[in-house]
Amino acid sequence: xNVERHVLLADDDMDDQMLFKEAFNSCxxxxxxxxxxxxxxxxxxxxxxxxxxxxxxxxxxxxxxSGADVxxxxxxxxxxxxxxxxxxxxxxxxxxxxxxGASAYFIKPERIVDFQRxxxxxxxxxxx
Numbered sequence: 624x625n626v627e628r629h630v631l632l633a634d635d636d637m638d639d640q641m642l643f644k645e646a647f648n649s650c651x652x653x654x655x656x657x658x659x660x661x662x663x664x665x666x667x668x669x670x671x672x673x674x675x676x677x678x679x680x681x682x683x684x685x686x687x688x689s690g691a692d693v694x695x696x697x698x699x700x701x702x703x704x705x706x707x708x709x710x711x712x713x714x715x716x717x718x719x720x721x722x723x724g725a726s727a728y729f730i731k732p733e734r735i736v737d738f739q740r741x742x743x744x745x746x747x748x749x750x751x
Contacts, residue, residue, distance in 0.1 A: 627674075629655040630749060633665045633693070634682040634710065639731060643680070646742035654749065662688025666696055675705050678749040683711035683720070691716065694723040706748040 630647065634640050640658050647656050654677060659665055662685045669675065679697075681690035688696065690709050697707065706726040709717075717728040726748050732738050 627655060628677045629657055630678045630680060631665065631668060631676040632656060632658045632680045633662060633685060635660050635685045642735065642738050643742060646739040649739060650743055650746055652746055661685045662690065662693040665693050669697065669702060679705055679707045680745060681707060681709050683709055683716055691720060691723060694720060694725060698724050706750060708745050708748055
C-alpha cells in the first residue's frame with residue numbers, strides 16, 4: 624500500500640499559514656500539507672486519521688489547546704513516532720517544549736527569505 628506522506632501544520636494565524644504553505648510548496652518535497660487552526664483540531668485529526676503525518680508543526684500560541692498542551696496530549700496518546708516541531712514568535716518556551724518532547728523549536732522569522740530557510744530546516748525532521 625502506498626501511503627501519501629504529509630505534514631500537519633497547526634497555526635491560528637492565517638498569514639503565517641500562508642507563508643508556511645508558500646515556503647513548503649517551494650521545497651518540492653513530494654509531501655502534501657494539511658493545515659488546521661487550533662490545537663484541538665490536531666488531536667481530532669490524529670485520532671480520526673487513518674495515517675499519521677510524517678511531521679507535525681505546531682504554533683505555540685493557539686486557542687483551545689496550546690502547542691505545549693498538544694505535545695502533552697500526543698505523548699499521553701502514545702504518539703511518539705511522529706516528529707513534532709514547535710513554532711513561536713519568541714524563544715521563551717523553547718526549553719519547556721523540548722523537555723515535553725518536541726524535536727525542535729523555531730522562532731518565526733520576520734523576512735520571507737528567512738521563513739523559507741526555516742521551513743527547509745523544519746522539513747528535514749519529517750520521517751520517511
